[in-house]
Amino acid sequence: MSDQTGKQMSKEEKDARFEAELLPVLDPLYNFAYRLTLDEDDANDLVQETYLKAYRFFDYFEQGTNAKAWLFRILKNSFINEFRKKSKQPAKVDYSEVEGYYNSEDVEGESGVATTTDMRTESVQDLIGDEVASALNALPVDFRTVIILCDLEGFTYEEMAKILDIPIGTVRSRLHRARNSLKEKLEKYARSMGYND
């Protein structure tokens, strides 16, 4: 009985430590999962699985070290092993984001809310965001991954190398090719909007 209580206590302590150290990473981890899978349900499953794996291996996690990089690495491995096959193809664009934008415009128009300068600016910002998301989603997953890790999550090249299990030189060259590809897609969009350079 006392053994059981001791075990129970240690599990409670472990759970508390786990939640305190790893759950604050939930928001960036979910965003990463969504940008990899391009699907809310798959992102949900992937994040849950990542936390369960992290829990199983939590004894190997050194307290106070980079929890975010550790979780991102586990999630990336889970994605490659189990989710990659069923995830959406890169060519598919996330039309729900664009759709949401136009629908919200309609609703605002019908309710008679005056469009202030601020709201206009916000709408343009949203539209740029939609275009960036579409261009990013159309990239191959390896390219998408390095751009998200670097530009959205602010990981260093060294952290990215650890998360992705590749040398820093490969991080650099992949990032270079990924950005060139993204630039090409966004320039095509800019030209279609009448910007020549």
Add this chain to the structure above:
Amino acid sequence: MESKFTEAYEQSASESGHETNCEKIIKLLDAVVDGEASAEEQIFFNGHIEECVPCFESHQKQKLLKGLVSGHLKRRIVPDRLAFSIKAKIQETTV
């Protein structure tokens, strides 16, 4: 004439494996915008773009591109039930 000679020289130097300064700058663009360039690389970079308009413009474009992703890509909102569900599954797990 002189600039043509220089271009031709730089072209042949590049083909024989010697990079021009502009080629070196293009390779450094990512490291510079990501704050990963060494002090020496940064000094070389700054010195070159002060004098070279195309490389200066390439740097501006690269900064803009990074800014588009970091500043305009909307973050997905985590479903409310996700944290709750993770906590529940962990509590069920026996180790």
